[in-house]
Structures are given as C-alpha cells and as structure tokens.
Amino acid sequence: MNKILLLSTLTSAALFAVAPVVKPAQERTFSQSQFMPDMSAIVDFSYVNHSISDADLQHLSIPGVTEGFYGSHDHGGNSESTYNANNGFNLNYVELVLSSNVDPYFSVDAVFHFSPEGVEVEEGYFTTTALENGFRIRGGKLLSEFGRINQQHHHFWDFGNAPLVNEAFFGTQGINELGMQLQWVAPTPMYLMLGAEALQGTNEAMFGNAQISDPNSPDPEDPTILGEEITAPSLFVGYVKSSFDVGSTTILPGLSLAQGSSRLDHFEDAEHANAFAGDSSVYGADLTVKHFFNSYSFLSWQSEWIMRNMDGTGYHNDAGTLQGSPLEKEQAGYYAQLVYAYDQNWRFGVRYDSIYLNDLTLDGISQTVVDPEAANPVSTSEDFDRYSVMSEYHLSEFSRIRLEYNHNTALYSEDGDRQNLDTVMLQFNLSIGAHAAHDF
Template identity: 60%
Template sequence: MQKTFISLPLFYALLFADAATILPVEKRTFEQSKFIPDISLILDASYVTRNKTDDEIAHYEIPGVAHGIMGAHAHDGNSHATYNAYNGFNLNYGELVLSSSVDPYFTLDGTFHFSENGVEIEEAYFTSTALPYGLRLRGGKLLSNFGRLNSQHHHYWDFGDMPLIYQAFLGDHGINEKGVQLQWVAPTETYLMFGGEVLQGENEMMFGTASIADPTATDPDAAPLAESADAPALFVAYAKTAVDIGETTVMPGISYARGTSRLDHFEDETPHAFSGMSSLYGADLTVKHYFDSYSFLTWQSEWMMRDMKGTQYAQPDANTTTSASLRKEQAGYYTQLVYAYNMNWRAGVRYDNIYQNDVTKNDVLQDMEDGFERISAMVEYHPSEFSRFRLQYNHNTALYNEDGQRQSVDTIMLQANIAIGAHAAHDF
C-alpha cells in the first residue's frame, strides 16, 4: 500500500485551520461566527436630589405594607440599595448580556448585574425553539411573566423606578426566580397566550421557604418558629392577548401567583417575621397607538391585590418573642401615559395608589392608614437607540417616618442609560 507523506508545517496548518477554509462549501458544518454570542453592556447611572436626607429616607416605610423601599437597608446581614438610592451620584449597575443560539432546539441567555457591591445573576435561562403546537419551554433563573412590567429589565422601563405596588409587594426586582416556565400560544387569528411557572419562591417581600429561627433561643438545637417549606414553593399562571384595531394595539392580561411565605426580618430595625401562605392577583392593560413609525401614545395600567395569611412573630425586647395570627389584604394600581413625539423625544406621567390596607391581627381589624400615593413626570431624550437621558420628578406622599407621620418626599432624578453591543429586541 502506497503511503502519502506531508511536511510537518503543512500538518500543523491542516490541524489548526478553520474547517470552513478547507472543506468544500457543501461539506462545511461549523462556522465559528455563528457560535459567538451576542454581547452587550449597558451602563445605568443617575444624579438624584431629594428634600430628605439619605438617613431619613432609610427609616421610612409604608405602614403595614413595606419598609426599606427607598434608600439602602440591611437584610440577611447584607446591605441592599434600590435604584437611585442616594442623594448625589448613583452607579445603579453595569449590565452584561450574553445571548446565542445553542443548536436547532435551544437558545441561551444570561444577564449579569455588576454593582459596587458585587455581581448578581439577574437572569440565566435556556429557551426551547422547536416544540410543537405553539409551546415554548424556558428554564433557569428568569423574570416571571406575571403582569406587564415584571418581565421587563430596568433599562426598558418608562420611568427610573418601579411603580409603588411592585416595590411594596415584590421589591425592586419583582418576581425573579429559579424555575421553569411553559407557555402556549393558541392557534387563533389574534394573539392569545397562556402560561404557567413553577418557581423556587425566594422573594424577600412576599415569598420564601427557609425556616425561621427564634432569635431569643439559647439552645442551638431549639425548634424553629416556623419549619422550612418544601421547594419549589411558588406557582404562577397568566393569560395575555393582543388585538389590533387600525393603528392601535390593545393588550390586556390577567395573572395569579401563590406560594409559601417565610419572611425573616429579625435582623431589621424593627425585628419581625412572618410564616404563612400568600396569593397575588394581577390585571394589566396596555393600549398603544402609533401616529407614524416613531411617534406613538401608550397608556399602561396594572392592578394588584395581595392576600397574606399566617402567623406574625415579633421581638419586643431581646428576651421575648411573641406571635399572633395575621392577615394582610392590600391592593393598589398604577396608571401611566407616555407620548413619543419622534424617535428622539418622549414624555410621560404616572400615578400610583395603594388604596387598600386591611390588616387583621388575632381576628381584630387594625386601624391602618391607606391611600398611599405618588405622582411622577418625566421627559427623556434619545440621541440614538443606544443612549437615553431622562429627567424625572416624583412627589411621594406614601411614606411615613418612625413617629407615624406622613412624609412628603420630592425627588428629581437625572438618569443616563448607555448601551454598546448587540442586544436582543424587547417585547412589544
């Protein structure tokens, strides 16, 4: 048998050469460029001035609803800061996004938030691309499709902060969980989608699974106040549709979430904890009318009601832990109007109201304040699709100080959002 010899330099050239440069076109099966993910980096920074100091803001709360929703606060031994938390300059985050097709069956997306306190995986999930019958499967860490705003990243919001109902009921990150999501798009003439999610259940404002230890117990083997819950412990379902009427699109939706609540705030300024079950109901409506390719008017509204039922634990002093049955029935909404004059200029107004705050302790309805309101206005300039500058004003009368006095907080924010690289398109 005749042998063929090649020189050593030619051998290495063949070994390390790109297959696309050697094989005939019809036999090429791999192109490196197709496997390099889309990469983008988004910087979000702001300058904030308020009529209240940072120390004052950190102690404000919405009575019976939430605390620590403005400024920085401590939780689980860590310091948490909301967006635009401090007077002066804020580096809210640097967001690194990676996105790519895996194969004919899946795509993979990752969103990483870099802040001065560290790095957080905001989202990292796979998405199916080849399931039949209008089905789509997603798994990993993801933003739930509950409601309208929850699935949107911060840089896509029309305002620099979340609506009050989101901040008070779910926190600035909303429902952002590990789990799986299954959606089905019905074979109808108009868009109709049904979805369900099974999630771990680790939202610090409403859901949780970890056991709650008694902070006054001296025996390290003492039974906890509340046993841990089996995970996954949060279940979400929703239905969404969209109808086109001429140049106007109407997008209504309904959502429901139910899960176990294990909320341990014994390390907070006012030590307390809650163990029980919680439900969250939501309805949203978005109406978008286009005047031309770049000019449009959008009206967006969401309503939420939460029902939390279980046991509240309190620590009136260092040696005592008390308990009481507790039920919270709280509801609110936001409504906003945004007008895009052209591709460069937009302006909008928003109104928030948490109008229901029914708290029942040991079967006795408590005398609680309600009617927590905030009014916001903004104008923003887009030099291009990769940059945005927003000036926003908030008048907030929803917060109370430690003496139970309603406060009036006025905030002016100048926000800059700059992006580089390839970024996937957002939902309509």
C-alpha cells in the same frame, strides 16, 4: 402532593405533549456563526436630589406594607437597594448581556448585574426553540412574566423606578427566581398565550422559603423553628395574555395569579424586629394600549392592578420576648402611566401610583391603625400615593437622557409621621454591543 402533581404535569408536558420534532438537516437554522454569542453592556447612571437626607430615608417605610423602602436591605445574605436611592450620583448598574443559540433546539441568555453592592446573575436561562404546537419551555434564573412590568429590565422602563405597588409587594428586583416556565400560544386569530411557572420561592419581599429561627432559643445551634418547613419550589405563577389590533392601535390585556409560601424574617431589624410565616396569594390585571401616529410617534397607556392576601402568623420580638398572633393582610394598589413619543427623539410621560387598600386583621380583630404603639399611629384607611412626570431625549437607539420629577406621599417615619418626598433625577442610560429586541 399538589406541588408534586403540578411539577409532574409540567414535566410530562415537556417530555411528551410538546416533544420536539427533529427536522431534516436542510431545514435547520443552526450555523457556525452562532457559536459567537451576542454581547452587550448597558450603563445606567444618575444624579438625584431628594428633599430628605439619605440618613433619614433609611428609616422611612410604607406602614403595614413594606419596611425600609429606601436604602439597602440585607436579609438572609442577599442585599438590594432601590434604584436612584441616594442623593448625588448613583451608578445604578452596569449590565452585561450574553445571548446565543446553542443548537437547533435551545438558546441561552445570561444577564450579569454589576452594582456598588456587588455582582449577581440577574438572569441565566435556556429557552427551547424547536417545540411545535405553540409550546415553549424556559428554565434557569428568570424574571417571572406575572403582570406587565415584572418581566422587563430596568432600562426598558419609562420611569426611573418601578411602580410603587410592584416595588412594595415584590422588591426592587421583582419576582426574579430559579425555576421552570411553560408557555403555550393558542392557534387563534388573535394572539393568546397561557403560561405557568414553578419557582423556587426565595423572593424576600413577598414570599421566601428559608426557615425562621426563634431569636430567643437557648441553643443557637439547635434553634426553635417558626412555622412549618417549606419544600421548594414553593411559588407557582399562572397567567393569560392577549394582543390584538384595532386600526393603528394595539391592545394588550393580561391576567395573572401567584401563590406561594411566605417566610419573612426581619428579626435583625433594629427598629421593628418581626417575622411572618404563612401563605400568600397575589392577583393581577394589566392593560397596555398603544396608538401609532406614524413609525416613530405614538401614545401609550400602561396600567396594572395588583392585590395580595397574606394569611399566617406574625411574630414580634419585644425585649427578648417572642409574641406570635394570627395575622391576615389584604392589600392592593395600581399604577397608570401615559407616555407620548413626539418623534424619534423626544418622549414625555406622566404616572400615578397608589396603594389604596391596607386591611390588617390581627388575632381575628380588624385593625384601624397599623402600629398602635407608634407616637402617631397610621390609619389603615390611608392611601399611599406617588406622582411622576418625565421628559427624555433619545440621541440614538443606544443612548437616552431622562429628566424626572416625583412627589411621593407614601412614606412615613418610625413615629408615624407622613414624610412627603420630592425627587428630581437626571438619568443617563447607554448601551454598546448587540442587544436583542425587547418585547412590544
């Protein structure tokens, strides 16, 4: 009922409260030239040296938080791997972008993601362009504007991989869903935007709405279903964002909330056959501060804090016996990065990532270790950290070369042994064609 009411509210806002006003023909900006969309292609290529072999990386995880952090993960027919995953050369992606006005009332953007694992529509959405009173509606497949970095494409990031907490909670692609988005910019002296999103809820790392079948069901054609059936959309996001200037410094704070159902099916995993059925809530706060020394030189601080609560039933399939117990997770982490642009060409940056909270409650009992059956059980009080430093050179606005070093202490083997990972990467990012400007 709550979902029906929320969707009804969004629909009403779209149809009535923010209905477009048809302007006189002389005031419309539509032109014949807009029939030809802007097109661009972006290539991201890297050479990577990990201190751990690719085969061993496949079996590392962040205990209690995420499994198989490196390598390709395939659940429910979708496959993805983290960027810069393999030793040696990596073609992270070729990104094809199309964008154009449709008419005076809509624009369309499409982003196609080509990688060695296949081709996918990363984004494909329409945006209203004629709504008044500060409203905007967007629909299709899109990156949620939860937090700061989730809405940004990889080539806009200041480092080669997503922050530890973002990738652990939301996966490599982040919250990238089918759905509708409604935003309103308030008529205030400083920028103030409120947004709401109703999303399908298929994110495999955190949410998911596919049915989970008992792997031991006697009739595979009519299996026992674990957890209640979910009706999409099952993920709802809200946020408030602001921006204001203090002299030559711009400050951008934000607060975000996401709530949805979780159906995480890992019964096909060889090492840890498990599943989770329940509900999840995610809370976020972000802050970006950018001080300009001149047109090209600036110092930028960016940070996000994210906490998630997962409440439901955890399932384990041990030797053909399915066991289910009430499971609660309260986990939190953050990142903070500082980037200095010396001039039009050179940039230098440092970043610290941490997942500092990993509280697990199984069957009503608070757990002191993540997996008691491991050879060396990992304490739930352990911090998972990563340290990064980078230097990049922009030959032009279309080409960038980045040298980056990461020291990752967040990964553990199946036996519970910490595996410190040192990574050096040389990354090339090049673009051709007309590409729309990024948000500040």
